[in-house]
Amino acid sequence: MGDATESWETIAGCKINVLRGGRGAPLLFLHGARGAGVWLPFFKALTENFEVIVPEHPGFGRSDTPEWLDNVGDLANFYLEFIQKLGLREVNLVGTSLGGWIAADLAVRNCDALRSLTLVAAAGIHVPGASKGDLFLWAPEQLVRNLFFDQALAEAMLKQTPDEEERKRQAKNALTLAKLSWQPRLYDPNLRKWMHRIDRPTLIVWGDSDKLIPPVYGPAYRDLIPGAKLLVIKNCGHLPHVEKTAELAGAVVKFIEEAKR
Amino acid sequence: MKFYMIHLMPYADLDLSYDKHHNSAWVTLPNSYFDPQNGPKLYNRYIDELVLADELGFDGVCCNEHHQNAYGLMPIPGVIAGALVRETKRCQVAVLGRALPLLTYPLSVAEEYAMLDNISNGRLIAGFVRGIGAEYHSTGVNPAESHDRFHEAHDLILQAWSRPGPFAFEGKYYHFQYVNTWPRPVQQPHPPVWIPSQGSRETIEWASHPSRKYTYLQTFSPVDQLARFMAMYQQQAQKYGYEASPQQLGWATPVYVSDSDEAARREARPHIEAFYNKFLRMPVEMLLPPGYLSLASITSVTDKIRSGPAAGGYTIEDLSAKGMIICGGPDSVGQQLETYQKKVGFGKLIAMTQFGTLPHDLTVKSMQLFAREVMPRLRHVGEEQPPVRAHAAE
Numbered sequence: 173m174g175d176a177t178e179s180w181e182t183i184a185g186c187k188i189n190v191l192r193g194g195r196g197a198p199l200l201f202l203h204g205a206r207g208a209g210v211w212l213p214f215f216k217a218l219t220e221n222f223e224v225i226v227p228e229h230p231g232f233g234r235s236d237t238p239e240w241l242d243n244v245g246d247l248a249n250f251y252l253e254f255i256q257k258l259g260l261r262e263v264n265l266v267g268t269s270l271g272g273w274i275a276a277d278l279a280v281r282n283c284d285a286l287r288s289l290t291l292v293a294a295a296g297i298h299v300p301g302a303s304k305g306d307l308f309l310w311a312p313e314q315l316v317r318n319l320f321f322d323q324a325l326a327e328a329m330l331k332q333t334p335d336e337e338e339r340k341r342q343a344k345n346a347l348t349l350a351k352l353s354w355q356p357r358l359y360d361p362n363l364r365k366w367m368h369r370i371d372r373p374t375l376i377v378w379g380d381s382d383k384l385i386p387p388v389y390g391p392a393y394r395d396l397i398p399g400a401k402l403l404v405i406k407n408c409g410h411l412p413h414v415e416k417t418a419e420l421a422g423a424v425v426k427f428i429e430e431a432k433r
Numbered sequence: 434m435k436f437y438m439i440h441l442m443p444y445a446d447l448d449l450s451y452d453k454h455h456n457s458a459w460v461t462l463p464n465s466y467f468d469p470q471n472g473p474k475l476y477n478r479y480i481d482e483l484v485l486a487d488e489l490g491f492d493g494v495c496c497n498e499h500h501q502n503a504y505g506l507m508p509i510p511g512v513i514a515g516a517l518v519r520e521t522k523r524c525q526v527a528v529l530g531r532a533l534p535l536l537t538y539p540l541s542v543a544e545e546y547a548m549l550d551n552i553s554n555g556r557l558i559a560g561f562v563r564g565i566g567a568e569y570h571s572t573g574v575n576p577a578e579s580h581d582r583f584h585e586a587h588d589l590i591l592q593a594w595s596r597p598g599p600f601a602f603e604g605k606y607y608h609f610q611y612v613n614t615w616p617r618p619v620q621q622p623h624p625p626v627w628i629p630s631q632g633s634r635e636t637i638e639w640a641s642h643p644s645r646k647y648t649y650l651q652t653f654s655p656v657d658q659l660a661r662f663m664a665m666y667q668q669q670a671q672k673y674g675y676e677a678s679p680q681q682l683g684w685a686t687p688v689y690v691s692d693s694d695e696a697a698r699r700e701a702r703p704h705i706e707a708f709y710n711k712f713l714r715m716p717v718e719m720l721l722p723p724g725y726l727s728l729a730s731i732t733s734v735t736d737k738i739r740s741g742p743a744a745g746g747y748t749i750e751d752l753s754a755k756g757m758i759i760c761g762g763p764d765s766v767g768q769q770l771e772t773y774q775k776k777v778g779f780g781k782l783i784a785m786t787q788f789g790t791l792p793h794d795l796t797v798k799s800m801q802l803f804a805r806e807v808m809p810r811l812r813h814v815g816e817e818q819p820p821v822r823a824h825a826a827e
Contacts, residue, residue, distance in 0.1 A: 309461075309570060309718050343728055350723035351577035354569075 176211040183254050188235035191226040194219025199264040201226045202271030205349045209233040214413040217421035231348030248277035255285045268292040279370045288431045292377040295358040299392045305384045321381040321409040367396035373431035374400035379408030434815035437783045438486035439495035441505040442479045445790045446471045457715040459502040459567040484520045489804035493525035501571040504712040511545045518553035529629045530560020534579045535572045539586035543593040547618045555619040560627045566725040577724030594623040632662040641669045650683040656756030663777045679780025679815040687758040688784040690802040694761040702749045708789030710745040763806030780815035
C-alpha cells in the first residue's frame, strides 16, 4: 500500500477497513459507489498537507455489512460516530459521488467536528428536469466509458480483468449501492430542505462532462449551502479525483488553506 | 399427471425488427410499438384460448404478471383471472403469480385472491413470485429489498387468510394496525399456493418446508436445470423428513403438437424463435439488478445468464434438444413428456400452448391434439409417490 497504513475500526458493531497516510490536519475522504481500499494517487497528492483517512463504507469492499444499514442517513450517523470514536477534530470532509451525499447528510446533522466540506460530483439531491444517467441499466463497458471524459482512461480501466475476489467485492458494492440509492434514484428528497444548516466553508466540484450526475447539479448544490463555492473542472467526467487528480488535489489544498483565514 | 395451460398474452403483433433500435422488449421499448387497434382483438382471442383449455379438459388455466413489456400484457393479472373464473366452469384458475415485493399494499393480494376464490367457488390457485429483475427497473421498487419484502408480504397474506381478524401486523416494510381481510377465501385455510421460479436453493428450501409444502414450478428452463432443481426439492423434503409428492413439482414449458414431428417443427419454428430471441430478449443488467439474486449465487449465475435465454440466438433445434420446447407429433410429444417425467418426477405440466407470434388457428389445433392425443396417455404418471432416487443433486 506504499505510504499508507491499513487498520480496522469497529464502530456501532461494524468492522470497517481504514487506510491512512500523511501528516497534518485530518482529511476524511468518503468514497463513491465503486468503493475504496486502494491508495489512489489523489490521496498521495494530499498527504503533504493532511493526514488522509480513507475508510471503506459499511457494506462496501472488505468492510462488514451491518444489519442496521438501510439508507444514507445510517452512514451519516455512522461517520459522526467514527469521527467521535477516533477523536478527530477540525476535520476536512471530502466526499465524492455517493460519498458526497453521505458527507452532505452528515454536515446537515452536525458540523461541530468539521473544519471544511468538499463535495465532488455529489449525489443526494434532485434537480427537476435534469435526469441522471441510469448506472444500473448501463452495460459494464458503457458504465466505465460514461464515467470518463478521457476515453483513454476508460480503455485502461476496461483492460483490467478483475479476479474472483474483486468481482465479489464489485457485486457487494453494487448491492449496497442499490440498497442506498435505487429509489429515489441517488437522492434523498428531505436532504435539500436542511442544507442551509451547513455552516462550514464548502467547495462544490463538478466535471463539465459528467454523464452520471450532469453538471447542472453543481450550481444547484452551491445555491443550497450558504457561502459555498463552485469549481467546474474542464474536460472531466464523474471522477475528478481519478481523471484530474492534480487539479482537484491542488484546488482542495488551496480551498482549505484559504478557509483557514 | 395434471395439465394446466399458461398464457403469457404477448403482444403478438410486435414489429420484430424492434431490436435494430432497442436492446430489449422490456422496460424501455417505447409503448408506441403497441397499436391500440390491436389490443381488443388480442386480449379477447387469448381469453378464448384459455377458456378452450377448460372445455378440452385441462385441469387448470394460468395467467401471470409482468410490467412494461411486449412479452406479456398482464400487468394486472386479476383482470384476466376475473374473466376466467366466470368463463371457465370446471378447471382451476391460477395466477402465477402476483409479484409481492412490488406492492406497497400487499393486503390487496389477500383481497383479490379471496374474491377470485369466492367467485370461482374454490377453484383458485394462489401464485406468489418476486417478478423478474426487469420489474424492479419498471416499478422503481428496490431490488435489494426484493427477498425480504417477498417473505414479509407472503407472511402477511397468509396470516390475513388464516388468523382471525382484526390483528396488527408490524413488519420492516409493511405496517398495519388492522388486518381484517374481507372476504375470506372459500378454500380453508387458504387456496393452494404455487411458487414459480427460475430455480434457487433458497426458494426451494423455503417452499418445501413442512409448514408450507408449496408446489414448486420450474419455469422455461432447460431439462438439465429442471432435473437438478426437482431433485433438490425432493432431497430437501427428505431432509425435512417427508417424501415430496409429484404434485408438489411442476414444469412450465412451451408445448406444440401437430400432425407430425416435421410439421410441428415447421409450424412452431418462427414463433418459438421469436419468443426466445425477441420477446424474452434483455441485457443482464435489466434481468438481474443488484440484490435480485443473493450475493452467494450472483457471479456464477450472471455468467450463465449472459449466455442464456436472454442472450438470444436460439433455433428450434437448440430449444428442442434442451427441452425448452416440447414439440412434435402426438406420439413424440407424449414420449418426450413421459421420458422427462420418469427422469425428473414432476406431476404437473404447465403447458404454454401459445408463445410469441403463434397465431390462433395453430394454437387451437395444437391444444386440441394435445388434449385428445397426449393428455390421456400421461394421466396415469406422476400421481404416485416418486421412486427413491439414488443419485444426488448438486
